[in-house]
Amino acid sequence: MRRTRYVAAVGAAALLLAATAACGAKDDGNKAEVFTWWTTGSEALGLEALQGVLKDKHPDIAFINGGTAGGGGSAKDVLASRLAANDPPDSFQAHAGAEMLDYINSGKVQDLSNLYEEFGLTTAFPADLLDLVTKDGKKYSIPSNVHRANVMWASIPVLTEVGIDFNQITYATISDFIADLEKIKAANPDITPLTVAGTWTQVHLLETVLIAELGPEMYNGIWDGSTDPAGPEVGAALGVFETLMSYTNTDSEGEEWDFATQKLIDGKGAFNIMGDWVPAQFVEQNQIMGTDWTWAPAPGTAGVFDFLADSFTLPVDAPHPDGAKAWLDVIASVEGQAAFNKVKGSIPARTDVNLSDFSEYQQQAAAAYAQDTIVGSLQHGAAASIAQGDAINKAVAKFRSGNSNLSEFHAEFAKAVTG
Amino acid sequence: MTPVSETVTSAPPQAAPKPTPAPKRSKRKQWIKRNLPPILLISPSLILVGVFVYWLIFSSVGTSLTNNHTMPQVMGAEEVEFVGLENYANLLRDPDFLHSLRNLGLYTLVFLVGTMFFGFLWAWILEKRARFEGFFRSVLLFPMAVSSVAAGVVWRWLLSPTEGKNSSGLNRIFESLGLTGLENSWAQDSKWGILAVTIPAVWQLSGYVMALFLAGFRGIPNELREAARVDGANEWQLYRHVLFPQLSPVALSAVIIIGHMSLKVFDLIMAIAGKDAYQTMVPAIDVYNFISGRQDYANAAAVGVIMLLAVLVLIVPYLVHTAREDKR
Structure with missing residues (x-):
């Protein structure tokens, strides 16, 4: 009996203590x-x-x-x-x-x-x-x-090794770009021509492909309803995306963006398309712009500033x-x-x-921001809602895994946009 | 706490129970005396389990019957309506969710068969009085002590899908042994990627099943074996008619334990393939993806309830079975 009371008292005390802790002090300082x-x-x-x-x-x-x-x-x-x-x-x-x-x-x-x-x-x-x-x-x-999303980063040592002039990488079209990717693949099959990381970085790549293939006006139209996402133009752009993905590394799933940049720094990859938070990683590892790395607008998107x-x-x-x-x-x-x-x-x-x-890159980006056509990013919530972005990520992951073909991917993309 | 103990000590001593049949009031007193302490002791856990398990299950079921799919609804800025079983109907018609269920089924099947096979095999070998039994028992049981996430990170590297010169992990071993034909994309295989995840799962829990079986073997009295031998049973007959029947409750427990763990698999897949990978998608990761970012509470709850039902299908027959055994 004595023990029972003791236990009850301890229990009550513990409850009281928990209650006061939950109330937490409220202060009103500046x-x-x-x-x-x-x-x-x-x-x-x-x-x-x-x-x-x-x-x-x-x-x-x-x-x-x-x-x-x-x-x-x-x-x-x-x-x-x-x-x-x-x-x-x-x-x-x-x-x-x-x-x-x-x-x-x-x-x-x-x-x-x-x-x-x-x-x-x-x-x-x-x-x-x-x-x-x-x-x-x-x-x-x-x-x-x-931030600018449509930027292509390149490893100068890798490009030099495979015989591509790093001053000539502002590609007017993605087909020009693919020609060089093919060249890299032929020169050294151990180098990944275009590096990617987890699903969202692939969606990031997809958005630059959409801008390049559709042009800024039709790209914006996807989000305001004036471009039919199920139409043949979008389908063709997704086809180009499929081709680009065949030049990417396979060990990407679940990785963060820096994984793809690291491949450039380690000399295992040539190009990477990612937003301009990338230079921080280059700088952190003492990589010098113009010697170790360089940048250009994502292929086919010169004159467009895809921003978030x-x-x-x-x-x-x-x-x-x-x-x-x-x-x-x-x-x-x-x-x-x-x-x-x-x-x-x-x-x-x-x-x-x-x-x-500011740094050289930042000054160049600011100049582009002032004069380029501005479009909003899909992956980074400027153009697409969270629900649209999520559904597009899901469709890309499925396509990447080989569980949907191009036409199924196109249908899922269109459904993701229209909801 | 000292003042409390003081009060307790100074309380008047309770009257001792009388040997003669007590009047009604003191009977009730006695009942309280006998039952109040256990009720008080058990009530905190009852309340906690009631609120944090059963009430939450109840509330999840409730959420799964609504159209609470967007952040404004979660925040209370837009109406949430009752839609009955609509979410379930949509999920069970969605080929992507059916694909998650198929993955879960495959995973559970291979995980169960794998752990039972290796668990039994190892227990059987150790039972045969292998040398250094204690050592092997610890070694084989040890993977269970490693957290799934930590194991997953290591296995993620072992199961690296890169093939050829740049390969790493298991593919690297095959490459250096010249067994290039065995190299594959593991968890990224578009159809069977989920089975690659069962490798670490089996590795992790076979030792546990072994421990269960070993305990089962040890629980069989030697007299039974001797009696069977005296009756002229050969080795196979001994196992088939004497040892296996004695081990079946252990096997059933192992199936239930491994099976329900398997149905809830999340951490291992998150660590190995990540939340987006389609080929390794399972319902638990669907729940995460519905909640994360999109704040789709209704669908997340519906998937959670479907998972709960799947576990119940496994566990309820077991509970019924044990209840019957106990009565006997």
């Missing part, structure tokens, strides 16, 4: 909890640079890093469950474009049009970019940086609205965009940032 998936490498350094600017501009606001690793899936899932539980951070990272719609339609982000007025941003960003964060005339996030942009939001019921506002001020400012993008390797979303101390 803070800004920012949720990003920038947790490693140049991205984490960029976030640190932003913290520095926050400290200068708003020394009274303490930065809280709510970062979660894993840009593709896990970070967004963590964010979604926090939003669903009404426990939002003060600001979170979201790709500008169709991906934003989920948050807007869920009523989880606030209209920032007033902040645009207050910070004087209405003319700071290109109109194409602002369209992607605007719904029904309301602006829902502030873009921080722009990160942006920051103000969630509904953000616990520290003042901190959030200070953070968005930093994101929007010329200083913030300069400090952040210089380290991250992307280009500022604002057009009025002085780029003289």
